[in-house]
Amino acid sequence: MIEFVTHNMAPLMFAGLVFGMIIGYPAAFSIAAVGLIFGFVGVELGLIRPDFLGNLTFQMYAVISNDLLLAIPFFTLMGTILERCGLAEDLLEGFGQLFGGLRGGLSYAVIIVGAVLGAITGTVAASVIAMGLISLPVMLKYGYSKRHATGVIAASGTITQLVPPSLVLVVLADQLGRSVGDMYKGAIGPSLIQIALFMGWVAILSVLRPQDVPALPPEARTLRGWPLFWKCTKGMVPSLILIFLVLGTIFMGLATPTEAGAMGVVGALVLAAINRRLTWQLLWQGMETTMKITAFVVFILLGARTFSLVFQGVGGKEWIEGLLTGLPGGVTGFLIFVNVFVFILAFFLDFFEIAFIIIPLLAPVAEKLGIDLIWFGVLLGANMQTSFMHPPFGFALFYLRGIAPRSQVPSSDIYWGAIPWVVLQLMLCAILIFWPTSVTYFLDKPPVVDPKNIEIQIPSFGKDGGVGFQLPPLGSGFGQGPSLPGFPTLPTTGPDLSGAATKAPDAKPSEPSSQTQTQDSPKVEEAKPEPKAEAKPDEPKQ
């Protein structure tokens, strides 16, 4: 018995994970408990060194000191404000009138607005709710089929999570240990393809089933000429400013994704104030929702780290590798398997659960097979779009159900309406698997700007040397490195550019900071007695 357990710890632990999650207790705690139980068993059997609990502390600290994760509250808060700041209304009304005369015109408008909103914000809820509230009544009023109308709104809202700056890509970049900037660049091509696929589908429908997507009658198109132009401008100008503020600053290397998210929050607040929508209630609700999401995401991550630390310790990585590298078809076989696997898991698991629990198991295998992790990440991002669209649990459908009047739109229409769009999303995955250039095209052409390497130094200021003006560590968070399961992540707070200046040559060797920290656990830089504030002025490094 004991021998059996000793040799099969990894599969047993995986079974424990499945059981722990399936019982339905909040995943953060059940997977952590599975990790701890197996951790203690592993220590008893001599598989894990007893000091693993010490490493656990570092893991926890690495999670909360990860600058990149700050993007989660920022993007969420921005989304909750944008949802109700009136921007989507201006855009949809403008574009709806502009394309209204065409068959399927309202659908094109929804897809374009979905893409524009997607380029501003990173959360799906904002887009779906805003578009559902505004466009759905109009589409139903002028005779669009219910299934098509709900489907196009849910899918165009979901595209947010593929179009940079997407929160999903930030989290995937963190888990895969790649730079967010590269991930965003890689997602440009797939986003364009996805939009083209959606538009193509509407075009096909307008030929095959014109009764589903009628053109607006002339009397419904009240805006013409200058008023129409003004309406479109009123929607597009703030959108472009916000896109620049968030996406532009990331691509130009001016801001980290985290800061871009924060600027997006300010931009959304200003826009809401201009449109006279900014109320205390709106702000408080947004902040409270954001707080809850941040808390549960961080706890899932804490639980997942506990699990993976032990899983790694009992040889889980090798076990998974052995299983997956032996798949027929090499790289393509692996990718197809992973996509099917994630597609199925997404029926049951939240996006964050997949990203924090499942992706760390798959990433090392992908890397070993020589798969470009940016490509892998974007592919997974595209795949996980479907998790928002699956009947019956998909979030996008769920939001839409929340706002569509039940008397007019039965749930079955929402579910059936989603299916063609899920197929279109899967087509995108297939395209990405067999045509990797669609991801790498935007990566290779310009020299890759990796935020990790951006190092801007402002030379010492003033003739007499002044006080060196010290740039803050740009890439904090990125530096957390590949979050491989169980890898004792160094709890440094980002690659501090100042390191060179602050580490005085006579810094004493680090002393063990506590009983739990053992000799071979990663050195904690913080434990060093700090050469205090009179550190020498930074020499300009360039």
Place this chain on the structure above:
Amino acid sequence: MQALLGFSHAIDVFNRWISRVAVWLVLLAALLSAGNAFFRYGIVELIDLARKHDQLGALQAIIDGYGRNSNSFLEAQWYMFAFTALFGAAYTLKVNEHVRVDLLYGGVSERTRTWIDLFGGIFCLVPFCVVMVYVTWPWFVESWRINEMSTNAGGLPRWPVKLILPVGFGLVLLQGISEIIKCVAALTTDYVREHAYEKPLQ
């Protein structure tokens, strides 16, 4: 049972109060982070402008002040993030918004759900939180003892963010106990749990 429910209620109120701090920190962190970015890139222009008009003196103080403290501002961002998450987690548990896999949970009766929550609380949440408090507390004590500072020039002291780990897990532990009491009450008396399970929004 009444006494226990009173205790549970006290925990709820306390964590509700703590969560307000967490909610405020969301906005503060966003404003601070945006401010950092603005200032960092605005300052280059400012220096140029000042050079041109020979007004360096006036700006010098501001720039120096920011330069000395820029790392503090940056670190304050993620301190606030850590505080948001760990102060907010207990309340999130109270309003039942920690994400679950609802494959089974979504389809069973309220009574079965209460049993799941009871066992989950006793065998998952409580042990996890106890272990975490146990392993993270000495870390804080050490950091406090040596008055550990950030390795970044002009950074913040490290102990607050190390203190937040045991404190946050402690708060979740308390809330977990409160939830266990409510589960027992719901199973043995006619007490009705307030926050029914809903699929969380994101």
